[in-house]
Amino acid sequence: MVLDAQGTNATDRAGLNGRAPRCDHVDQLSEVAHGPPQCKECVALGRPWTRLLVCLTCGWVACSDDSRGGHAKAHYEETDHPLVGALEPRSTWRWCYVHRRAV
Known part of the structure; x- marks a missing residue:
């Protein structure tokens, strides 16, 4: 078992490669309807x-x-809303602004 600085099991939070911590923001997602396919600004x-x-x-x-x-x-x-996804059909790409990486 690998412990982090707080003494908790870091292995449980590991990403696929075992090095980057899992993004907990993904676990907080619920399904939302998106607005029209345009940037209003x-x-x-x-x-x-x-x-x-x-x-x-x-x-x-x-x-x-x-x-x-x-x-x-x-x-x-x-807003501090941490996650975005690509607005493209069948795309699974997501980005976490907090962790500054794809999740």
Whole structure:
């Protein structure tokens, strides 16, 4: 058994490779309906976006960090909603802003 700094079993929280802790935010997800497939902020500014992300806490849709506006990250900074997913059919990609990695 591997213990972390708090003396709890770190192996239980390990990711697939056994090194990165499991993201507990994933366990807190419930199914949410997402908004329309557009970044409202970019539409208001007349800007295009590269990719759309959906907040997995509330369903807010916004542009990704590689878009000019980076409105999905701005939503996280305003709300502390930690997880986003790609708004693409059949995509399983998710990002945790807290852990700064894909989960």
